[in-house]
Amino acid sequence: MERKTGHRAQGAGRRGQDAGRRAAATVRQPPAIPPPVTAPELRAAKGARRLVMVTAVDEPSARAADAAGVDVVLVGDSLAMAALGRPDTLSVTLDEMIHHTRAAAAGARRALLVADMPFGSYQTSVADAVRSACRLVAEGGARAVKLEGPRPEETAAIVAAGIPVVAHLGLTPQSVHRFGGYRVQGREVEAALRLIDDAVALERAGAFLLVLEAIPAPLGEAVTRRVAIPTIGIGAGPGCDGQVLVFADLLGLSAGPAPRFVRRYADLAGAARSGIAAFADDVRAGRYPAAAETYPSPAGLAAALARRLGGD
Numbered sequence: 001m002e003r004k005t006g007h008r009a010q011g012a013g014r015r016g017q018d019a020g021r022r023a024a025a026t027v028r029q030p031p032a033i034p035p036p037v038t039a040p041e042l043r044a045a046k047g048a049r050r051l052v053m054v055t056a057v058d059e060p061s062a063r064a065a066d067a068a069g070v071d072v073v074l075v076g077d078s079l080a081m082a083a084l085g086r087p088d089t090l091s092v093t094l095d096e097m098i099h100h101t102r103a104a105a106a107g108a109r110r111a112l113l114v115a116d117m118p119f120g121s122y123q124t125s126v127a128d129a130v131r132s133a134c135r136l137v138a139e140g141g142a143r144a145v146k147l148e149g150p151r152p153e154e155t156a157a158i159v160a161a162g163i164p165v166v167a168h169l170g171l172t173p174q175s176v177h178r179f180g181g182y183r184v185q186g187r188e189v190e191a192a193l194r195l196i197d198d199a200v201a202l203e204r205a206g207a208f209l210l211v212l213e214a215i216p217a218p219l220g221e222a223v224t225r226r227v228a229i230p231t232i233g234i235g236a237g238p239g240c241d242g243q244v245l246v247f248a249d250l251l252g253l254s255a256g257p258a259p260r261f262v263r264r265y266a267d268l269a270g271a272a273r274s275g276i277a278a279f280a281d282d283v284r285a286g287r288y289p290a291a292a293e294t295y296p297s298p299a300g301l302a303a304a305l306a307r308r309l310g311g312d
């Protein structure tokens with residue numbers, strides 16, 4: 001009897017311990033991280049919900065976009081202008097794109113991280129295109145790449161290498177010299193029809209998203225109806241399946257006049273300027289640092305220093 005009771009008590013104790021362990025395990029669970037967004041999931045989102053893409057150039061900007069719940073963080077080659085002070089996107093190198101992509105990868109935990117293939121990294125051959133895409137994934141941590149223009153061959157080869165591809169048509173800034181400036185594309189019927197054909201070819205080649213930049217709204221809508229992959233507009237009207245803006249434009253960090261399609265949601269440049277000016281005022285007036293912003297002296301340090309240094 002005693003043994004039985006003891007046994008029961010032991011069992012109860014073990015059950016109690018198990019329950020305790022389970023409770024402790026439950027308590028110690030880290031906050032649930034939503035599963036990462038995937039390329040197939042975005043491809044399947046067409047018609048179900050509007051997609052949101054934002055560019056980022058580093059960990060803080062990617063972390064902010066990720067925390068805001070965007071679907072895609074794009075490390076766009078526009079970072080040449082937005083973050084590196086260059087006049088266009090043409091000079092940014094593959095190594096520079098990898099550097100920024102790696103930083104953004106640390107911030108984009110949930111959103112799909114897409115890296116732009118820079119000018120010169122895919123125009124020379126299909127093999128170069130695949131090699132460059134592989135480097136952006138392996139060294140930068142990108143989970144997909146984007147390339148500009150009608151490049152179905154390169155797209156198919158990169159997809160065959162296992163890397164999801166975002167296509168980009170319309171005003172593709174790497175072709176600025178061919179366009180003779182940053183001009184709205186697809187304004188004539190023939191050019192518009194060509195763009196629709198290009199979109200269909202890129203979809204057939206395996207692209208899972210299509211960015212449409214600076215084209216008339218009816219063309220954005222027509223392409224969106226014509227392809228089964230989601231279109232992401234930037235100056236392509238409200239008929240696209242989603243929209244993208246450049247981080248610096250959206251948050252008021254970029255200098256100079258913004259394109260027509262930009263809507264500013266914050267004035268970060270203004271906030272930064274006034275924050276830094278207030279810091280400068282405090283330093284000059286001796287208000288910074290205050291006691292609470294200063295490490296306290298260990299007992300006797302000030303007196304010991306005074307003794308050792310004399311009157312200095």
Ligand code: KIV
Binds near residue numbers: 055076213234246
């Ligand atoms: O480089 C970039 O920021 C882009 C977006 C405009 C889509 O390609």
